[in-house]
Amino acid sequence: MQKRVVDFLDGCLFAPYTDGIIIPAGAFPAQSTILPLVTILDVSGKLSRKEGILLDQREIKTKRAIKNAFLMLRAQKPIEKITIRELAALAEISKATFYLHYQDIYDLSEQIGKEVLTNILNSISKPENVLEKPDVFTREITTGFFSQINLIQLLFSGSQAHILPDLVDSSIREYIYRLKPDYTDNMQFNIRLSMLIKGSFYAFYDNYHKYDNAALIDEICAFLGQCTR
Numbered sequence: 001m002q003k004r005v006v007d008f009l010d011g012c013l014f015a016p017y018t019d020g021i022i023i024p025a026g027a028f029p030a031q032s033t034i035l036p037l038v039t040i041l042d043v044s045g046k047l048s049r050k051e052g053i054l055l056d057q058r059e060i061k062t063k064r065a066i067k068n069a070f071l072m073l074r075a076q077k078p079i080e081k082i083t084i085r086e087l088a089a090l091a092e093i094s095k096a097t098f099y100l101h102y103q104d105i106y107d108l109s110e111q112i113g114k115e116v117l118t119n120i121l122n123s124i125s126k127p128e129n130v131l132e133k134p135d136v137f138t139r140e141i142t143t144g145f146f147s148q149i150n151l152i153q154l155l156f157s158g159s160q161a162h163i164l165p166d167l168v169d170s171s172i173r174e175y176i177y178r179l180k181p182d183y184t185d186n187m188q189f190n191i192r193l194s195m196l197i198k199g200s201f202y203a204f205y206d207n208y209h210k211y212d213n214a215a216l217i218d219e220i221c222a223f224l225g226q227c228t229r
Contacts, residue, residue, distance in 0.1 A: 065091040120144040165201040
């Protein structure tokens, strides 16, 4: 019987990767990068366009297998209990292949977490809406959390739950501060931002499995809208 590996990544909605705002430099280690989905390899002209595409597709497939294996194991145990040996066996790769792409298990987890963060931030059409149209901002960011809920459950659960809203908060905050430096010490703005981001995250995360998601998002937006008027 052929072994079937569950594809965790198919359960998530990934927004197109852009070079826009928004991840602060210190949010993840410098070596953490997100690759565009399609890259044409060009090694000093030695690879043809077709060969480059094939190699890149192979790399994408390998990384996807590694990520899926990690998420399957992460669903069963804490990250510190996951070994590269068992991950490589599940992904059907060698340990050497793993080390071609990631430094260790924590580097892999951080890179997946960075992808989650990027996709949530990319769901926000205009970050300054936190000032101009907080209802639109709240709906977009709550929808962004929902689009990544499968990965959030695995990567940011338990004692890790505060990490994601903190990263989203610091990313948006840094962007707004660059746009409007006078808001850095504005108490009203800083309280509003914390309420909109962290309030929407925890209200959604604690209740999404209990209620209809569309109705839940509507209620969160209505409640936070009243609080921030």
